[in-house]
Structure formats: C-alpha cells, structure tokens
Amino acid sequence: MKNAEKEKKRAEERSWSLHPGEAQRRERNLTTKEQQLLAKNPVVTEQAVFEKPELRRRAFYSDRHCLIFHAEVCQALEWLKQAGLYVDCIVTSPPFYGQRDYGVERQIGLEETPYGYVDNLVKAFCATRDVLKTTGSLWVNIGDTYWNGRGEHKGRDHKQQARRFGLRPQDRPGDGRLCKNKQLLLIPHRFAIAMQERDWIVRNDNVWVKPNPIPDQVADRCSMSHEYVFHFVTQRFYFFSRKAVGRKSARGTYMPPLDTWEVPISKGRPMHKATFSEELVRIPILATTPPGGVVMDPFAGSGTSLLVAKKHGFRSIGIDIKSEYCELMRDTLRSLLI
Numbered sequence: 001m002k003n004a005e006k007e008k009k010r011a012e013e014r015s016w017s018l019h020p021g022e023a024q025r026r027e028r029n030l031t032t033k034e035q036q037l038l039a040k041n042p043v044v045t046e047q048a049v050f051e052k053p054e055l056r057r058r059a060f061y062s063d064r065h066c067l068i069f070h071a072e073v074c075q076a077l078e079w080l081k082q083a084g085l086y087v088d089c090i091v092t093s094p095p096f097y098g099q100r101d102y103g104v105e106r107q108i109g110l111e112e113t114p115y116g117y118v119d120n121l122v123k124a125f126c127a128t129r130d131v132l133k134t135t136g137s138l139w140v141n142i143g144d145t146y147w148n149g150r151g152e153h154k155g156r157d158h159k160q161q162a163r164r165f166g167l168r169p170q171d172r173p174g175d176g177r178l179c180k181n182k183q184l185l186l187i188p189h190r191f192a193i194a195m196q197e198r199d200w201i202v203r204n205d206n207v208w209v210k211p212n213p214i215p216d217q218v219a220d221r222c223s224m225s226h227e228y229v230f231h232f233v234t235q236r237f238y239f240f241s242r243k244a245v246g247r248k249s250a251r252g253t254y255m256p257p258l259d260t261w262e263v264p265i266s267k268g269r270p271m272h273k274a275t276f277s278e279e280l281v282r283i284p285i286l287a288t289t290p291p292g293g294v295v296m297d298p299f300a301g302s303g304t305s306l307l308v309a310k311k312h313g314f315r316s317i318g319i320d321i322k323s324e325y326c327e328l329m330r331d332t333l334r335s336l337l338i
C-alpha cells in the first residue's frame with residue numbers, strides 16, 4: 001500500500017475514536033467496514049465517566065485508575081450500566097461449583113444443583129454484556145466438579161481443608177442421573193453452551209495446564225490438572241492484539257498464542273485461598289485491552305486482574321461480595337506505586 005493510502009487509512013481509523021459513545025453506537029447498525037475499523041481502534045472510555053461522582057459514592061474504593069465495589073455482582077453491574085461506563089476486557093474466575101463457602105449471602109457456587117449454578121453464572125455474565133464494549137472480550141476461568149453423593153466428608157485431609165466445609169451440594173444424594181456418585185459434571189462446557197444459547201460467541205476454550213496440581217486422593221481415575229479459560233465475544237470484529245501476546249516467528253511476524261497455557265497454580269494469599277496466578281490473566285488482558293482501556297473483574301477476590309491491569313497502565317474495576325476481599329484488593333493496589 002502506498003504511503004498516502006496508508007495515511008488515509010490511519011486517519012480513517014483514528015476518526016473512529018472520536019465517534020459518539022458506546023451507548024449511541026449500539027443504537028445504530030454499523031456496516032461491516034465500520035465494525036472492522038472500530039475493532040482496530042476502540043473508543044477510549046472517558047476519564048470523566050470513570051470518575052463519575054455517583055460511581056465514586058457507591059464504590060468501596062476509588063482512585064484515578066481503579067474502582068472497587070463491595071456488592072453482589074448484578075447490583076454493581078447495574079450501577080455501571082446506569083453510569084454509562086463501558087469496559088474493554090472482562091477477565092474473571094467465578095466461584096467454582098461446590099468448592100468453597102465464602103460465608104456470605106447471595107454468593108454463587110453453592111446452588112443445590114449444577115443446573116442452578118450454571119443459570120446463576122449465565123445470568124451474571126449476561127449482565128456484563130450491558131457494560132462490555134461491542135469491541136470487547138469476556139474471559140472466564142472455570143474448573144469442574146465431581147458429584148460425590150456420599151454425605152459429609154469426615155476424614156482429615158489437611159491439603160484439601162479449604163475445600164471441606166461441611167455438607168457441600170455435591171455430597172447430597174443427587175438425582176441419580178447427572179448428579180450421581182463419581183460423575184464429572186462437565187460444568188465448564190455446560191456453562192459455555194448455555195452462553196452460546198444466549199448469543200455469545202465462543203472463540204476458544206483455552207486449557208490451563210497446571211504443572212503443580214494438588215493431587216486428587218483417588219485410585220480409579222486420573223488426577224485433574226487442568227481448568228478452562230473461555231474467551232467469549234459478542235460480534236464478529238473485536239479488538240485483539242496478536243502482537244502483544246503472539247509468538248514471534250523467525251521472519252518477525254507474530255503467530256497467535258497457543259490455546260494451552262502451562263501456568264503453575266498460585267499459592268494463594270493468607271486472606272484468599274483461590275487467587276489467580278498473574279500469568280494466567282496476561283494473555284486475556286494484553287490481547288484484548290486497547291491502549292487506555294478498562295479491565296473489569298466481576299468476581300475479583302484478591303484483585304489479581306486489577307493488579308496486572310495496573311502494572312500495564314490500564315484502568316480497572318473490581319467487584320466482590322466480601323468486604324475483606326475488597327480491603328485486600330485496595331491494599332494490594334495501593335502498594336503498587338505507579
């Protein structure tokens with residue numbers, strides 16, 4: 001392409017960043033060409049919107065780079081929607097089914113059946129769509145659960161202690177079909193299919209391979225050492241920087257990253273046992289957050305996604321239902337001076 005043409009193309013792309021806000025654009029049907037241009041150069045969320053007084057009033061903590069909400073996920077998403085704040089990249093790890101009791105009302109993860117759990121997750125993630133830019137991506141880390149059906153565990157398994165908290169949903173007798181002893185529930189895939197049925201596009205079911213898993217205490221199956229990180233989008237063209245995360249070839253071009261990620265499990269922090277490893281959110285954040293973009297974690301826990309976002313110069317939003325975790329998040333972010 002000649003220089004003049006290149007410059008014209010760049011100017012056309014740049015002009016898109018000056019277009020009206022996400023809300024107005026959603027009301028207009030964009031042409032394919034317009035969608036392509038926008039995906040390369042998403043509109044930057046204005047700082048004035050990020051710092052709206054009504055959001056600051058509701059926030060547990062706020063500064064120029066970060067908003068933390070101590071709230072149930074759908075409630076906080078409603079506040080963001082009302083404020084017209086749109087994000088570029090949502091990356092999160094919701095509570096897995098029957099794995100932990102966070103000891104708070106309206107927590108997700110302890111529903112009586114896997115169906116109820118998937119319904120609640122899908123409801124929460126469909127609510128994120130109201131605040132996700134059309135050029136944005138949603139990444140969900142989710143692991144599976146076995147039905148057990150044998151009643152409350154009485155043994156003293158110190159390694160698994162955090163996961164033994166009385167009668168878990170999967171310890172109950174079950175329905176004898178999906179919910180029966182020894183059954184791997186295939187929750188990640190049930191969730192992804194339910195999302196497809198709600199009009200999300202699945203781009204990858206990335207596999208997180210754990211080189212240092214906690215071994216399962218079993219004699220008749222393999223020990224689990226992987227989880228999934230689903231990548232969802234809402235339309236054909238969306239922001240994705242292959243250069244930021246790709247594998248450089250000998251010719252200097254970038255090949256996309258592989259969909260298997262070998263990442264050691266995080267040891268957790270004293271206050272939060274289910275923390276993300278920073279490396280696990282690297283590809284999601286760097287590939288799908290444009291310069292000046294906003295990253296959101298709607299089940300933020302200790303705030304690993306927010307921390308990685310801040311380290312790379314992005315703004316971030318964290319939501320968690322437990323106040324202790326909001327405090328932990330705030331302290332972690334404050335300790336990172338940029």
Ligand SMILES: C[S@@+](CC[C@H](N)C(=O)[O-])C[C@H]1O[C@@H](n2cnc3c(N)ncnc32)[C@H](O)[C@@H]1O
Nearest residue numbers: 072073095107108275276299301302304320321
């Ligand atoms: C698996 S942890 C997330 C850990 C996080 N990725 C980290 O690096 O620390 C899930 C989080 O979801 C929160 N949670 C559970 N139910 C929630 C709900 N309904 N709304 C908002 N947060 C919720 C829990 O308090 C917990 O911190």
